[in-house]
Amino acid sequence: MTSGSDFLQLDAAAVPADGKSDWLARRLRRAMADGRLTVGSRLPPTRVLAAELRVSRGVVAEAYRRLTEDGHVEGRRRGGTVVVATPPPPATTPTGPPPEPVGAFSGEPGNDVFDALRAAPARIDLTPGRPDLTAFPRTAWLRAERALLTGLSADELGYGDPRGTPQLRRAVANWLARTRGMRADPADILIVAGIAQALTLLHPVLRADGIDAVAVEDPGSLGTRQHLHHGGLATPPVPLDPDGIRIDALRATGARAVLLTPAHQFPMGMVTGGERRRELLRWARDGGLILEDDYDAEHRYDRPPVPALRSLLADDQVCYLGSVSKLLAPALRIGWMVPPRRHLAPLVDAKRFTDLGNAALPQLVLARLLESGTLERHLRLLRDRHRRRRDAMITALATHLPAATVHGTAAGLHLTITYDTPDIPDTALAATALTHGVKCHPLSWHRQLPGSPGLVLGYAASPAGVITEGVAALGRALRELT
Incomplete structure (x- = not known):
């Protein structure tokens, strides 16, 4: 140096x-x-x-x-x-025709749409669901790993319980009790390779239970919908209102299961309110099953904590899903599910015959971070950083896209904007933004029903200056189309 x-x-x-x-x-x-x-x-x-x-x-x-x-x-x-993070290189004036946008922007998004968008070159990435990977606690992870390997017995390097290591299941049970207000027996927790694998394991179990459709929020996660379709399950859409999913519309689908993001709805950001939760309880008592995707509930800024639905409803009415993908890193591929007990045995069988269980060493390291309080300290650091970045995005939107309506700012790693220019499809706006060097999701990707055009914008992974530059580019892209 x-x-x-x-x-x-x-x-x-x-x-x-x-x-x-x-x-x-x-x-x-x-x-x-x-x-x-x-x-x-x-x-x-x-x-x-x-x-x-x-x-x-x-x-x-x-x-x-x-x-x-x-x-x-x-x-x-x-x-x-x-x-720990570098700003994007300065924009250059293109000398030739603009690059071709990702093909999914011109038609229905295919199964590989997220892979294609990740591979698309761009100076600024505002796609949702990306945590701040520069904040990964490398030192704490290495320290825990070294301590673990020093005392690890030879037997612990062999095949283990397909449900996951007992240490991590106990640590997750304690974490859920402290942070999500729910009580779970470690014996009822199944460690999985993220929520994506949890859904894959659920497909045959649900079909064996006579469930051939899982209702979904609309708008709701395209990726989740694709996973359910891959498992042969229909996804009837259910519209939202300010309190979350509409129960009258849910009943009208006739579906016996529904997948919800009640703590921070993706992508619109509302919290399922108290009265709506009571309506869900009545729906579930009539034989319904709720799949609760608690994908980023820990990340909240301007509102008090919201308990998990599983903490309020009977254990046999909710299958709870969570992971560390948004808290630490997707690359760890560690998540958990707390299913109804009637589904636990077939899910354990499905996990056993899929991969014999997740890799044990990362599970044991994560258990140490959970039990030592390291993860809670890390979460406090992330909240402060994400709050500043969210504020930077809100300020930039007010400056560069003042006519847009901003949704879901109180929590999470993303926010959503809608705009009242229906003759400009959001796929066209996202494609034009990509030619300006900015990646984001068109809101229509996450819809099955008609609705306002918009964009879903992630802010957790980018410094404030980069966010401001990216939003300014979005404003230029919209003006270019008007």
Whole structure:
């Protein structure tokens, strides 16, 4: 690592008389954007850089503070100040025809639509469901893993219980009691490879129970709907109102099961209200089964916690689904389900014959993080960071898309906007945004019923400055289409 005036070729003579911290922060951001400072790079100590640039140490500290607030750098005590996220490179004027948008923007989205969108090149990714992967607690994970391996017996490296390790099932039971208000016996918890696998395991179990359709919220998750279709289950859509899913419309479908996101509806963001929960209870008592997808309930900012439906309804009426994909990282592929007891044995069989159970070592590490309180501390850090990024997106939307209506800001990792220009399809807007270097989801992907066009925008994974730039590009894309 170089330092002082050699660092990034900074010249003490170029430091302006006023706005020194602004100047230094801009130079550092530019170096991150053009690749001179990559993720993992260490910045010089404040006293060293201040001495070389012949400025006060407070000037350098203030520049580092601004970069920290933007989410670009992070202080790591003895590790110094480290780059954890880089801003996008500056936009360039295209010299040829605009790139072809992802094909799914021109027609019904196929099963590979999310893979195709992830692979599409873009400077700024505002797709929903992406946690801040730069915040993954690597040090805590490694520490727990080393401690675990030191004391791990040889027998624990063999085949285990297909339901998951007893340690993680106990830790998850305690976590759900503390954070979701629900009591679950560890023996009734099944560890799975995320909510996607939970749904796959449920397909044959539901069909064996005479269920051939699972009603879904509309709008509701396209990915979830695709998983249910893949399992041969119909997905009759049920419209929403400000309190969540409409029970009269649910009854009208005739479906005996429904999949809900009651703590933070995807993608519109409302919470299923108290009276609506009582109506759901009456519907379930008539023989209905609720699949409760609690995909990001931990991430809340401006509202009190909402208990899980499973904590309020009888155990045999709710199949609870959760994971660490939005809390830690999707790559871990660790989730859990708490099914009705009548379905537990066939689900354990399905898990046994699918993969003999999840990998045990990551389960044991996660159990240590849950039991030590590390995960709760991590969650508090994420809430503060996500709140700032959400606020940046709301501010940018008010500036660049002032006519849009914003939905679902009180919790989660995304928000949704709708706009009153029905002659501009949201797929066209998303496709045009991609030509401007910004990825997002058109709201119509998540609809089966007619409704207002809109966009679903994730904010958790991008620093505030990147979010502002991305929303500005969305505004330009919309103006280009009008």
